[in-house]
Amino acid sequence: MTVTGAHVRRAIDRDGIRCCEVEVRTDQLEAPELLAFFGTSQDNDYDLVAIVKNDASSEIDWYDNSMHSAYSDISMELFETTTMKTNWGERELFKEQVLSYPGVRAELHRLLDV
Structure with missing residues (x-):
């Protein structure tokens, strides 16, 4: 998987952890x-x-609603191998592609490193 675009949307608390939401193409x-x-x-x-991942159709669910049930957590399955283990190399590559996209790391630093 290759990242073709990324930008930081906002800082939020997710399950008690302060983090930033990054939209990735x-x-x-x-x-x-x-x-x-x-x-x-x-x-x-x-x-x-x-x-x-947002599984909702943009024609039906046209508003930005992060609480919508169409958002499903694919953290584990996205990098899962055929033996049902995490391919940490692929996961790390994805992470680094996102972080090295222009402006992402600087915006994370601004929003998280107060």
Whole structure:
């Protein structure tokens, strides 16, 4: 999977963790648009906390409603191998592609490192 676009939407609390919501566009037909959530890590970088996909049709669900049930957490299945284990190399590659997209890391720093 290749990231074709990314921008930080906002800072939020997700399950008690302060993080930023990043809208990500990919070259995957199954998941062309995702929301990736990043929080701070102990090594002065950012952790990929979760990845969600919106399954709603834009013609039917035309408003931005993050509480909508069409948003499903695909954090585990997105990088799952045929043996049902996480491909950490692919997950890390995705994370680094998002973080290195122009402006993303700087905006995360601005919003999370107060």
